[in-house]
Amino acid sequence: MRIVNMHVPYNYERMQENxxxxxxxxxxxxxxxxxxxVLGKLIPHIVIGDGDxxxxxNASFHANEWITTNVMMRFIEDYLRAIYYDENLNGISARKLYQDTSLSIVPMVNPDGVDLVVNGVPCLEPYYSTVLEINKECEGFTGWKANIRGVDLNNQFPANWAIEKERKIPKRPAPRDYPGQCPLSEPEAIAMVNLTERLQFDRVVALHTQGEEFYWGYMDCEPKDAAHLASEFERVSGYRAVRTIDSHAGYKDWFILIYKRPGFTLELGRGINPLPLSMISSIYKRTLPILLASMYA
Structure with a gap:
């Protein structure tokens, strides 16, 4: 019997229990x-394998993109099961990947934001009043991408952050797009930088929604082998590979800029965020080959 049910929303408590x-x-x-x-929730990090x-x-940088946590949780279960029973996953030996790869996963970068979208307003002050003020007293949070303080976590990284700060319309905390008063002002973004600096990843993959495409370059800083990986991702998924877009200060941008190693932002599915769970099976089917390719390619 499966532990992960990807057909119901993942809030923080359910993710931790699973x-x-x-x-x-x-x-x-x-x-x-x-x-x-910000609200003191521990941000979990899972490590599978000890290869070179x-x-x-990672998933759920953005609150209303919580469906990416559903995808990641299903992947964790499928991968662990395949390793444990020495099975293939999508035709690929899971134990071979396990032996060759040290896989790091943060399945919910923004737990406060996800809980806000999935569960509703926290009963804790000052956040109850502040969140309602930011959201113009509306108790519907389907458009909320930010963390609980109204800062967009994927606009927090020191990769030409000042450009985003200058041109983003929100100049104060908002449901989306506000990059904060300075880079790395938020504990969730700091945690991701500290993890990356500690483990020195060879490549990173960040799950977002939506668009059925992925971004793999930044300011011509990406290494030559990033193009090969992008080609393989495109081949196995049918998602469109986009080298660069006019955007800065994201986690993938910072990783490529600092480490000159391959980084990818995947935009899963197509529609209006939050994507409906009726799409989860088709989204997972097209995402799984990319996640596997990020380990074998």
């Missing part, structure tokens, strides 16, 4: 906290 059960059933991975959210190639994946 992770504990998964690691108890498949004791071939480890879990730690890489930091805390270091690959990182």
């Amino acid at each position: 992770l504990v059960r998964l690691l108890n059933r498949y004791p071939i991975a480890s879990i730690e906290s890489i930091g805390q959210s 190639k270091s690959v990182h994946m």
